[in-house]
Amino acid sequence: MDLSSINPVLLLASLIAASTPILLAAIGELVVERAGVLNLGVEGMMITGAICGFAIAVNTGSPFAGFVMAALGGAALSLLFAALTQIALANHVASGLALTLFGLGLSSLLGQGYVGIKPPPTPKLDIPLLSDIPILGPVLFSHDLMVYLALALVAAVWGMLKYTRAGLILRAVGENHDAAHALGYKVVRVRVLAIAFGGACAGLGGAYLSLVRVPQWTEGMTAGVGWIALALVVFASWKAGRVLLGAWLFGGVSVLQLNLQAAGVAVPVEYLSMSPYLVTILVLVIMSADKSRAPGSLGRIFHASQ
Amino acid sequence: MTLKTLLTGAVLALGLTSTIALAQDDKTKVGFIYVGPIGDGGWTYEHDKGRLAIEEHFGDKVETIYRESVSEGADASRAITQMALSGADLIFTTSFGFMDATVSVAEKFPDVKFEHATGYKTAPNLATYSARFYEGRAIQGHIAGKMTKSNIVGYIASYPIPEVIRGINAAFIHARKVNPDVQFKIIWAYTWFDPAKEADAATALIEQGADVILQHTDSTAPQAAAEKAGGVVTFGQASDMAEYKPFPRVSSIIDNWAPYYIARTQAVIDGTWETQQVWHGIKEGMVEIGEITDAVPADVREEALAMKAAIASGEYHPFTGPLKKQDGSDWLAEGETADDGTLLGMDFYVEGLEGDIPQ
Structure with a gap:
């Protein structure tokens, strides 16, 4: 065993990068579920975002344009889900699963010409002075813009849900859509907006995978990240702060276990491999002992006549 | 009632068409x-x-x-x-x-x-x-042993099955043969295909000093990670992965x-x-060795090609004694070659490899 070969600074820096895709997808899904919609299509929207972002970034040479298109692509796909569930009143679970299958298929169709191409590098945001601070500099201040955007989004969602009128309306719609409707709020409109936001976030998360973390396009490259994001929202009791904690835990332990393996730690590999899931679930389950519960109208179909 | 009739009709029609088919x-x-x-x-x-x-x-x-x-x-x-x-x-x-x-x-x-x-x-x-595949791994091990400067070779393994263990052993034996100081760091990814995880594994290995990465997972993500890090040698796995030529990918095993x-x-x-x-194997053409690029010094390339020719002609077997198992017990005596039965069920490391195989 040689723990000294693990560089804690590099480890923490790659923790933050590794957790960003999950964080983005999960914070989007959190808003969707707080509005009372269960969208199981996160995986499909992520991978669609991954290829949209990748294709645009390759063609324009600008990763920024890629991320914008990834958000639009994810949102466009999610609007399909919105049309099915909010207008055609289809079952949320079935529509969400269909969206995942559709997204996976669509992305491999769109991605056919992009296998083996390298995307333009996403510049790191080296903040002068701050990134020169020893230890803290490389860990906190030398990432790309998307990492900070993801953190800002978490803060914005938290603040919005807790302190603003818009957040209150969103939560009302999610807790009891009949009551919200009786008060005159546009339940369908609020939900469609939430779904589109969730789709855009998932798309950004996917693009972060294909443009920064891997970076290349491979069919099926999200390989289940969307499902982990979905589970994370539940284990985080629909709270923004805990989603951040969960994503960091999951990303952190995933990276740590790989490093421990490479360093030859004498813990059986099977335990190391399951550790990210185990640790994340344990911590979040213990934290959710405060009787937080799911939004009251989660997954229920709303129609004004009922 | 109508729905039922409709469904029965549909089922009958389906059955009928499939019989015709x-x-x-x-x-x-x-x-x-x-x-x-x-x-x-x-x-x-x-x-x-x-x-x-x-x-x-x-x-x-x-x-x-x-x-x-x-x-x-x-x-x-x-x-x-x-x-x-x-x-x-x-x-x-x-x-x-x-x-x-x-x-x-x-x-x-x-x-x-x-x-x-x-x-x-x-x-x-x-x-x-x-x-x-182990025939190709032997050639990769030779190149890896010659190319590494840090003497640390990273290996992204998938599942602890004989095929993967054989690959690790074959690569290690031939890396050690040309470079007695070489060490293998092995990560078990427990997946055949997960680009993000493969990229993370490659990054972890590179951060711990590996400057050659061998992979037994299916995607090209480790190649991309190596390219991003710079100065790290990789090999194409299962396919040529030619888009990463001439560097980081310096050669490959192609399954034909x-x-x-x-x-x-x-x-x-x-x-x-x-x-x-x-x-x-190589002889029948099921295993092919992808082009060894100019990033590999000419003499190393010649040696690798000579080994390929010797394996193809049956003159050389990658598992030729004297070889010991990891625990120091004897496996193959001088000049003895491994039989297919042992190779197919291989569940041990050879001497010099560190760590345990997950059970």
């Missing part, structure tokens, strides 16, 4: 079950190239079908059963983890021929086939399944198909 079925139907997507750029991509080669070779006489991204487990037997029910005459299941599912489905469909890649269980209608697939399809058409256990 069966009656008219004179084409040979060949099915493939893949563990990853056909665009993974590695393992599944090469199998699918074999499928396309069948289509090209036989034209209208043969129809091929495939299912990609089938997970190893309960889902596999469902997918294989479905394929057998859809009228396939020959089914290739192309991952080690499909073994038990293939065996159980083969029992239920005695008239359908099954071929399972990299496994060891056979039946009258179930054959196995695999390639001697096409000739085998065509021969076996022909055997089914001719009615001469019999169960067998095939294990082909």
Whole structure:
């Protein structure tokens, strides 16, 4: 065993990068579920975002344009889900699963010409002075813009849900859509907006995978990240702060276990491999002992006549 | 009531059309079950190239079908059963983890021929086939031992099965032979295909000083990670991965399944198909060595090519004694070569490797 070969600074820096895709997808899904919609299509929207972002970034040479298109692509796909569930009143679970299958298929169709191409590098945001601070500099201040955007989004969602009128309306719609409707709020409109936001976030998360973390396009490259994001929202009791904690835990332990393996730690590999899931679930389950519960109208179909 | 009638009608109609389809079925139907997507750029991509080669070779006489991204487990037997029910005459299941599912489905469909890649269980209608990837690994190990400056070689392993362990041993033996100081750091990814995880594993290895990365996972993500880090050597796995030439990818192992697939399809058409256990290597052309690029010094390239020629002619076996097991006990005496039985069931590291194989 040689723990000294693990560089804690590099480890923490790659923790933050590794957790960003999950964080983005999960914070989007959190808003969707707080509005009372269960969208199981996160995986499909992520991978669609991954290829949209990748294709645009390759063609324009600008990763920024890629991320914008990834958000639009994810949102466009999610609007399909919105049309099915909010207008055609289809079952949320079935529509969400269909969206995942559709997204996976669509992305491999769109991605056919992009296998083996390298995307333009996403510049790191080296903040002068701050990134020169020893230890803290490389860990906190030398990432790309998307990492900070993801953190800002978490803060914005938290603040919005807790302190603003818009957040209150969103939560009302999610807790009891009949009551919200009786008060005159546009339940369908609020939900469609939430779904589109969730789709855009998932798309950004996917693009972060294909443009920064891997970076290349491979069919099926999200390989289940969307499902982990979905589970994370539940284990985080629909709270923004805990989603951040969960994503960091999951990303952190995933990276740590790989490093421990490479360093030859004498813990059986099977335990190391399951550790990210185990640790994340344990911590979040213990934290959710405060009787937080799911939004009251989660997954229920709303129609004004009922 | 009406719905019921409608449904019954639909079922009847379906049944009718499928009988008609069966009656008219004179084409040979060949099915493939893949563990990853056909665009993974590695393992599944090469199998699918074999499928396309069948289509090209036989034209209208043969129809091929495939299912990609089938997970190893309960889902596999469902997918294989479905394929057998859809009228396939020959089914290739192309991952080690499909073994038990293939065996159980083969029992239920005695008239359908099954071929399972990299496994060891056979039946009258179930054959196995695999390639001697370890021959290619030996050449990679030689190049890796010569190319590393930090003397740390990173190895991204998938699952602790004999095929993967054989690869690690073959690479390590030949790396040590040319560089006594070389060390292997091994990460078990527990996946065949997960680009993000593969990239993370490569990054972890590079951060811990590895400047050569060998992979036994299917995607090109480690190549991209190595390229991003700079100065790290990689090898294409299962497919040429030529888009990363000439550096970081300096050579590759290419699995060429096409000739085998065509021969076996022909055997089914001719009615001469019999169960067998095939294990082909460089000699038969099932394992190919991708171009060794100019990033490798000329003398190292010559040595690697000489080793390839010696393996192909049967003059040299990558597992030739004296070799000891990791615990120091004797395995092969001077000049002795490993027999196929031991290799197929390999569950131990050779001397010098650190760490334990997950059980």
